[in-house]
Amino acid sequence: MKNILITGGAGFIGSHTAVELIGAGYGVIVVDNLSNADTTCLEGVEKITGQKIPFYKADCCEKEDMRKIFGENRIDGAIHFAAFKAVGESVDRPLMYYRNNLLSFITLLEVMIENGGGGVVFSSSATVYGQPDKLPATEDTPRKPATSPYGNTKQICEDILLDAVKAHPSLKGMILRYFNPIGAHPSALIGELPRGVPNNLVPFITQTAAGLREELRIFGNDYPTPDGTALRDYIDIVDLATAHVSAFERMTGHNPDGSCEVFNIGTGRPLSVMELVERFMAINRVPLKYKIAGRREGDVEAVWADTSLANRVLGWKACRSVEETLANAWAWEKKLRRLK
Ligand code: UD1
Numbered sequence: 001m002k003n004i005l006i007t008g009g010a011g012f013i014g015s016h017t018a019v020e021l022i023g024a025g026y027g028v029i030v031v032d033n034l035s036n037a038d039t040t041c042l043e044g045v046e047k048i049t050g051q052k053i054p055f056y057k058a059d060c061c062e063k064e065d066m067r068k069i070f071g072e073n074r075i076d077g078a079i080h081f082a083a084f085k086a087v088g089e090s091v092d093r094p095l096m097y098y099r100n101n102l103l104s105f106i107t108l109l110e111v112m113i114e115n116g117g118g119g120v121v122f123s124s125s126a127t128v129y130g131q132p133d134k135l136p137a138t139e140d141t142p143r144k145p146a147t148s149p150y151g152n153t154k155q156i157c158e159d160i161l162l163d164a165v166k167a168h169p170s171l172k173g174m175i176l177r178y179f180n181p182i183g184a185h186p187s188a189l190i191g192e193l194p195r196g197v198p199n200n201l202v203p204f205i206t207q208t209a210a211g212l213r214e215e216l217r218i219f220g221n222d223y224p225t226p227d228g229t230a231l232r233d234y235i236d237i238v239d240l241a242t243a244h245v246s247a248f249e250r251m252t253g254h255n256p257d258g259s260c261e262v263f264n265i266g267t268g269r270p271l272s273v274m275e276l277v278e279r280f281m282a283i284n285r286v287p288l289k290y291k292i293a294g295r296r297e298g299d300v301e302a303v304w305a306d307t308s309l310a311n312r313v314l315g316w317k318a319c320r321s322v323e324e325t326l327a328n329a330w331a332w333e334k335k336l337r338r339l340k
Helices: 012-025 040-049 063-072 088-093 094-114 148-169 200-211 239-252 274-285 308-314 322-336
Strands: 005-007 027-032 055-057 077-080 118-125 169-178 180-182 214-221 232-234 260-265 291-294
Touching: 005 012, 005 055, 012 027, 012 040, 027 063, 040 063, 055 063, 063 118, 077 094, 077 239, 088 094, 088 148, 094 118, 094 148, 094 169, 094 239, 118 239, 148 169, 148 260, 169 239, 180 200, 180 239, 180 322, 200 214, 200 274, 200 291, 214 260, 214 274, 232 322, 239 260, 239 308, 260 308
Parallel strands: 005 027, 005 077, 027 055, 077 118, 118 169, 169 260, 180 232, 214 291
Antiparallel strands: none
């Protein structure tokens, strides 16, 4: 059995990925400093899979802690999710973002090399494309200068991995650029757990529907899009998690020297903010108070993925409908809030 270390494995994407890897026969080890998560989702992963997950509460920036984890486990590969991810906060606290997001990744790579290398997946973001000149965005769409320190850390970490893989033949790399991950596991045992007021659209919607927030503000209805609201590519969290299983299969079966492949992980379908809100209300038969507000600074008008490379090369495709995804997101929120 191959063992994969998941950094940030107690979080939203990490926990869903752990479930899918275990389901595909991998062993999973989680390291998370719980700075933006608690153990709720880890417990959920254990319930879903019926397995005890080896868990280290540690910071990936701490080299000795990372050495200890590698010393105590046979680790064949890693997925690096551990990072700060709030765009606005990164503008206010850039040094904290650069220190945490860059140092944690460098430390992981250094300790992997010390321990014989392996495959490493870096969780990147569609944010690297900014507002693409041509849509959908392919992996060759030029990266735009980042508009926030958060976005910049994604670009720099991509470059770090590309260079590291070139220089260290024991390492294999893969960059996955996620579009907008939403939803929750159909069991409602794991899902998104934002701290404080959510920045992202779907957790704000579910919290508003659950009565925690007064109303949703739709940021801008004057974009040059069919209904004036911004377009995104919302991908189901379980679909996104399964892409990591395909990523490791690819890295095991295929070994082009020094290459680090890049894949878009999205659905290829654009959806507007307004459409998403309407579908949420329709599928869940729940009202949602919303109003149109001004544009949010830093938002792009439209971005969605060309996923043909991932479909062809990884043999992976997003298959869940947005309705199914929004029903799962609502089921998770209701369970958290003990609503019927
Ligand atoms: C953001 C990050 C992206 C990250 C992603 C994680 C940027 C610019 N964006 O994407 O890197 O990977 O989160 O999911 O770096 N909206 C509202 N009202 C709200 C919240 C959002 O109308 O209360 C709108 C936004 O204006 C946007 C859409 O919903 O048009 C999606 O927003 P959000 O969920 O925050 O994701 P992004 O900004 O696309």
